[in-house]
Amino acid sequence: MSKNVVIIGGGVAAVSAVKSIREVDKEINIHIFQNEKYYPYYRIKLTKGLFDNLEEEKILLQKKEWYDLNNVKLYFDKEVLSIDTMNNKINLNDGICFGYDKLLIVTGASNFKPPIDGINKGNIFTIRELEDVKAIKDSVIDKKIILNIGGGIQGLEGAWAFSQQDKEVIVVEALERLMPRQLDKRASEILQNLIEKFNIKVLLNSKVEKIIGEGKAESIILNNGTRIKCDMIVYSVGIRANTKILENTEVNVARGIIVNNKMQTNVENIYAAGDVAELSGQIGGLWNVASEEGKVAGYNIAGKEASYSILTPVTMMNAFNTSLFSVGNIEESFDKTIVEDEKDGKVYKRLFFKDDKIIGAILVGDTKASMILKKAIENKTIISDMNSLKSFNDILAELKK
Ligand SMILES: Cc1cc2nc3c(=O)[nH]c(=O)nc-3n(C[C@H](O)[C@H](O)[C@H](O)COP(=O)(O)OP(=O)(O)OC[C@H]3O[C@@H](n4cnc5c(N)ncnc54)[C@H](O)[C@@H]3O)c2cc1C
Missing domain, CATH: 3.50.50.60 (FAD/NAD(P)-binding domain)
Structure with a gap:
């Protein structure tokens, strides 16, 4: 059988x-x-x-x-x-x-449900399944203010989608910057500036302590005591x-x-x-x-033997009229970095190197080089004569050789 x-x-x-x-x-x-x-x-x-x-x-x-x-x-x-x-x-x-x-x-x-007082009230959602999206769409029509708990990629993609529907959007993030695992301080700052241009309010270093409302969420109280009115809450915190x-x-x-x-x-x-x-x-x-x-x-x-080798983590986001790409290791110790911060914060490129190899990269506003950088990181490509290469374009030209 x-x-x-x-x-x-x-x-x-x-x-x-x-x-x-x-x-x-x-x-x-x-x-x-x-x-x-x-x-x-x-x-x-x-x-x-x-x-x-x-x-x-x-x-x-x-x-x-x-x-x-x-x-x-x-x-x-x-x-x-x-x-x-x-x-x-x-x-x-x-x-x-x-x-x-x-x-x-x-x-x-x-999706982890944060243990906030009031988290089980009505009008509180998360996005994991197609059914969640259907429930949000059914409920959002008459809502004005959407509060997003979590400033990671999922939370921000959601925030962008709500703002495109002319909703007032507030993002509450517990940490000191947006997308801390994928972006350095400057890239997070650039992203935040772009987000705020769409009238989305970003509250950093902020925790929702309590959700208030008769049966459904009507406002929240932050850890600093501030009370914020909202009509719907969407959480995305891991x-x-x-x-x-x-x-x-x-x-x-x-x-x-x-x-x-x-x-x-x-x-x-x-x-x-x-x-x-x-x-x-x-x-x-x-x-x-x-x-x-x-x-x-x-x-x-x-019955065919195969082994998994660790993949290089990649994050891409197209929202807030910009594109963003982060790959590899942007946190660990690096021995060289090249940063280009151009056009009043519209384009930002940063490369991280260790032992003459690229170990990580962040691109904001111009992500054309993303695949070539990802490949160089995965292949552990040695960049010869590293000291003579001063700019992002020098590195790119070297990788294209
Ligand atoms: C909104 C959203 C956006 C995302 N965006 C990105 C992104 O931009 N880039 C990226 O790399 N990753 C992203 N991710 C993560 C990515 O989707 C997941 O890593 C990926 O889907 C995991 O695949 P999986 O097959 O392990 O599990 P899943 O896709 O979660 O599938 C598991 C399935 O098993 C079902 N199941 C669970 N328990 C049982 C049970 N007991 N019996 C029967 N069925 C069960 C679940 O309902 C589900 O249908 C995103 C995730 C979400 C939710």
Whole structure:
């Protein structure tokens, strides 16, 4: 009898895994159990295209017929509640048990709900699923002031989308600058200036302590005592891996499901990948990481040995009438940096070097060089005669040789 591969979760990691399994094995049964009611879709478009016509068909990762063509059985609205690793079975929300020979857990992550007094009131949203976007769109029409908790990329993409709908937008960020993991101080300042030109208020070093309102959010109180009126709140303050189904199993879980570079857990026939997986103490939390990890898991499940090598983190944002790109390491010690701050803060470029190699880059306003820089970082390209190269363009010319 043909064996069963069971995949829990239907995101990008699941789809990548299916592709690699089918590359190697056309016969094995593949079953995907998905608790959403949609075919796997481009989750990253939820904030980027919040008010676009995000019809399911337009944002699918694969056409619907792809699953039949690849002999994949996809079950919707099926939440896996627990796993019986002794008997190789999963338990579903409809009471059914389903057996597996190999199991891939790609349940992703959920947006962290900040423990703020009043966070469960009405008119408070987060954006993780297509259903969240639908709920926001239904509710936002008569709202004037939207308060975004969190000044990271997701929060800012949301803020931009709301401001494009002529809403008054306020961004509250606990740290001292926007996007601190991707931008240096100056780039954050430039971004903030651009954002404020769209009448979006940015409050740094600020924490929401309390949400006030009769049943629904009507105002908030900050840590400095300031009260701010709002009609809707959207929070985006980090993620937590969806590991609950592993409770009471022997699978090792820390912040995520612990895997090796083959995406194997400590239980021989169980694999994990994507936002739910923790590799070398890190949870990727990024699209390209989830896709690559799913690919590696799929190969190993199908019997073709593959290993994951750490990808260079990349962030791109197109909002506030500018483009922004950050790649690699912009925090750790570097031994040289080249900075170009031009056109009154409209264009900013910064490169970080260590041992004659580029280790990180930030581009704001002109991101044409992004791919060449990403490649140089990934390939650890040595820049010869580093001392004679003084400008961004010198470096670029050298890389193009
Ligand atoms: C709004 C938004 C914008 C983003 N923008 C970017 C970006 O610009 N760049 C970038 O690199 N990354 C971005 N990300 C992150 C990126 O989308 C994730 O890293 C990626 O989707 C992770 O893929 P995954 O397959 O691991 O999990 P997911 O895509 O989260 O899929 C997991 C699926 O499993 C389902 N599931 C969970 N538990 C169960 C269960 N018990 N039973 C059945 N099904 C279950 C979930 O509902 C979900 O459908 C963004 C994320 C969001 C939410």
